[in-house]
Amino acid sequence: MIYRSKRVTIKEVARSAGVSTMTVSRVINQHPDVSKDTRSRVLDVIQQMGFQPSSLARSLIQQRSYTIGVITAGLKYFGPSQTLNGITVQAETLGYGVLLKEIAQFEKFEIQPLFDSLISRQVDGIVWAIPQVGSNRSFLDQGISFPVPIIFLTMEPREGIPVVSVDNYSGAVSAVRHLIDQGCTRIGHIAGPVEWWEAQQRIRGWETALREAGLPAESRQCVSGNWSSASGEMAFQRRLDQFPEMDAVFAGNDQMALSLLQVASRMAMRVPQDLAVVGFDHLAESPYFQPSLSTIRTDQKQVGELAVQELVRMIQSVWSPEIPYEPQAIMIHPELVVRESSLANRR
Amino acid sequence: MIYRSKRVTIKEVARSAGVSTMTVSRVINQHPDVSKDTRSRVLDVIQQMGFQPSSLARSLIQQRSYTIGVITAGLKYFGPSQTLNGITVQAETLGYGVLLKEIAQFEKFEIQPLFDSLISRQVDGIVWAIPQVGSNRSFLDQGISFPVPIIFLTMEPREGIPVVSVDNYSGAVSAVRHLIDQGCTRIGHIAGPVEWWEAQQRIRGWETALREAGLPAESRQCVSGNWSSASGEMAFQRRLDQFPEMDAVFAGNDQMALSLLQVASRMAMRVPQDLAVVGFDHLAESPYFQPSLSTIRTDQKQVGELAVQELVRMIQSVWSPEIPYEPQAIMIHPELVVRESSLANRR
DNA sequence: GTGAAAGCGCTAACAC
DNA sequence: GTGTTAGCGCTTTCAC
16 A cells, blocks of 8 residues: 655745745634735645644644543443543544543553653543542542643542532432332342442432331342343342342343343243332433333433533633633433333332 | 643753763663663653653654554444444554544545544554445545555455455354254344445345245345334334244344344244344343344454554554555454344244 | 744754 | 754744
């Protein structure tokens, strides 16, 4: 394969148009101080030579790149890729490029090399799209200062740290309240891994809703999977042993809810009559489960979009200090979607 | 928020270590021609000042950035995000950064601005991760030359163009042969949109396998959805009207297969006894469908990995012409996974 | 309005 | 071994 070798530079355009590079620069930057004549002549030459300014050279001298760095993990999963989708869309809209880094594990990583690699490429800001798991936010406690504006997704809000997240707690509360409304009283929970902040919040929501209603929320009613359907299957079977009177399950995500539906059917339990089920996250496929799955719709794409919006605001306030920026925690409220798996026809 | 403002430059390191910038440059580039003494002194200063070389400045002078551009679409879907996962992992392994661009539609886009935006950031190569849909490869016919090495995913192989793709045709053939082996003889197909190359290949595989076996493959046996479960539901219902004797369905993907299982159950058709079903793509959830779904496992992640490997090979051959590179089409062979939805107990 | 000079942070090519 | 010079492609500053 042969490649269009040399790129046209501003110098060549200048020479060809019989002006200085400075004038060309003014033209491509829409500077007003260029005469109509010169401008159109230069534009012609640019057009004809196919000149495209080098962002790289620009970034070097301006010390900003109009690029944001994104640090993510688990792109093969539903949530992270949705979020990335939102990030790329919003970044494009606001005129920013996206430099992507995916790390292999949610908990084990070195921050410094990650930052270094992004910073050495002059990113103007960073979206930290790795969810809070275990102590993977501990670096925030060392009072480290960041090289550039940074926004964190999916974590416990903190004073002075910009955060965007879904409100897992309120989502869980509405899931469980809904089950209670359907007449369920012995409601189990198949949680995500307890190291995950999102799982913790969902557990807390489940507990709170039960307590509020004067219903039991004992530890034997709740067990953790690892978000996968396979883990949900095992978790559910153990729950049936330890909490046999269970009449409803709130599952930590739709994947685990799915396997639960399969097990129930195998054991000839009718859903929702014998066991009502609500999931979390709203997989696109969940309306086609058997029975169709009630769930909590969370907008992970919006998480990405809002994060980029906020980040760009932060970046702008660095460059134009007259635009102030106050770090805030943005919480997105999820929505209950009721389908067959939880609709009581019992009372 | 306050940011660690000024970055340390090679000049400051040089002054602080009492050497020239060239010597520092030699140290950070592991050049042998530096005395042990000087090297360790410089390294100390680097360490202590927290110096991190600017990739940007390097890219500018070396005219290469160790960054690859990725153009993708539909990140919210399963396949594209799997592929991106493979791309980021492999790029990281080979020491390349990833600049990501997601376009809004599979068919409608302008190539030139896409290239320009990547090229102006000096990417060393491009992964074109948008699948072939409609005439969205027509630009290849105009004999355009590319600014940098580029590799295409998921398209009809072409002379002289590097391509990585799953072999959809052979996957479809093995799916249908399997159904025939189970004793099915009237096999319908719920296809993806016919503008998609992948859908076309799967249709061709379905047809070929039927013809080979002397079974009918008429147009009333095949209908297109748009990959979504919702479309699969409608397509399947129409098929029941027009092809009532159908005893098996090969679905174009697992999502459509899922809704088909739901409809079958609603209509009291037993799967697989009355209707055997095989999907395509292997969603992680497919073992938990009711019944568990037989499908064709395609490794979309590997598509991304191989693409980056090849691309880097192409890039290297540009910089070291003694390493030749011959464009080739790499086909990944998918694998049949048999589960309950197709296992005959009829004969 | 326009241009010359300097320089962003780094390295290639050549001196010594 | 080490330093000097020049320059990657662009913009900032300050002349005119």
